[in-house]
Amino acid sequence: MHTSITQAPFGRLPDGAQVSEFTLANSRGMVVKILDFGGIIREIQAPDRDGRFADVVLGFDTLEPYLRDSPYFGALIGRYGNRIAKGRFAIDGKAYQLAVNDGEHHLHGGAPGFDKVLWRAAIEGDALVLRYRSPDGEQGYPGKLDATVSYSLSDDNEIVMRFHAVTDRPTPVNLTQHSYFNLRGAGQEEGDILQHEMRIDADRFVPIDAGAIPLGPLVPVTGTPFDFRQPRPIGERIGQPDKQLRHGGGYDHCWVLNAGAAEEGGQRRAVRVREPESGRVLELITQEPGVQFYSGNFLDGSLTGKGGRPYAFRSGFCIEPQHLPDSPNQPAYPETILRPGEIYATESRFKFLVDTQER
Incomplete structure (x- = not known):
């Protein structure tokens, strides 16, 4: 690889601690900007079919909104991505109670989770290597956890993310990355993601109740709006009268990736998203057993993002590689x-490609 990495200040936390932004640039002109606060991917400059670069992730121009308003834009998530029902679980017969921060449930590691800490x-x-020591009892989790996440950018336009952790007591761990993508360019007017074409290599998904907690048994995607085994526009079936779509407010579910999916060194080529106008393509390649696909259902225009633009309804999507939600309670x-x-x-890995065929 021929990646350069530079560092610059990006504001201070309320306690005075300095936050830095690291810029990764490869030989093909792709640029990724990452904060040590929350491990946030703040910017990704990716080319379209004509070689024009645009920022394809949602976020903010300054630090302060990340402290206050961010719905996990670009952040690392831990100790446990997704939800744990009522924040309760047991290990070896011992019960634990986590902080609850999503109604009566525990979401994305609590408040604050790993998305709101300053990583070394x-x-x-x-x-770029980020390290965080989560102390015993943080947000109710047992044991000290030493977490390390590395980001690198290849000359093949891949963002490679390696997650590593060790503990001194048994504890749930499910780290993930929570970027919101819009392959048209995150600053485009009327830039919703409903025309993006999505393929997910999964025969089953995790059904949820009205509180977004798994119901248990997995459900086949066949004959449902959750069948993305062939490329389909995200918006094609999102408005259908389906109970699961109602519970998620759209797509906000975990797909169970096929074990027989094309693999590279144990990794599944799990998701492919194509934006027809620009020709930008994003692939997710992962070792994780699942992916949470979220269609930006809670974006409502109230957040002002980069360049002063409001982030409207469904103006970004997430594809979060992870284990399944509420796994500590689902044997x-x-x-x-x-x-x-x-x-x-x-x-x-997030791999950026270009489809050279016109729409």
Whole structure:
């Protein structure tokens, strides 16, 4: 790789701590800007079919809105991405109660979660490496957790994300990345994501109740608006009278990735999104068993983003690689309890491509 990484100040936290922004640039002109606060991907400059670059992630121009208003724009999520029902679980017969911050449930590690802490940053070769020590009892989680996340940018226009964690007591761990994408360009007028064409290599998804908590057994996507095994516009079926769409306010569900999906070194080529006007394509390649696809249902124009533009309804989508929600309470789901002596290690990649065919 021929990536350069530079560092610049990006404001101060209320306690006076300095926040830095790191700019990763490759030899093809792609640029990714990342904060050590929350591990936030603040900007991604990606080319369209004509070679024009645009910022394709939602976010803010300054630090302060990230402290106050952000719905996890671009952030690292931990200790546990997604929801845990009523913030309760048990390990080896011992019950634990987490902070609840989403109605009566625990969401994205609590408040604050890993999205609102200052990570220790270091440039190590071609990678930006972020480290955070979560103390025993933080947001109710047992054990001390040492988490490390590295970001690198390849000359193939891939953002490579490596997650690593160790603990001194058994604890749930489910780290993820929560960028909101709009491949037309996040600052475009009337730039909703409903015409983006989505493919998800998954035969099943996790059904949820009205509080977005899993109902348990997985459901086949066949014959439902959740079948994205062939590319379909996100908006094609989002308004159908479907109970699961009502519960999510649109798409806000976890798809269980097919074990037989095309793999690269144990990674699934899980999701492909194409924006027809620009020709920009985003692929998610991951080792995780699931992906949460969220269609920006709670964006309502009240947040003013970069360049002074309001972020309107469904103006961004998320594809969060992760384990399944509420897994500590769902014995049939893949295990998410990390134990002393074990290593949590997983890799995901956002790969940017261009479809050269005109729409």
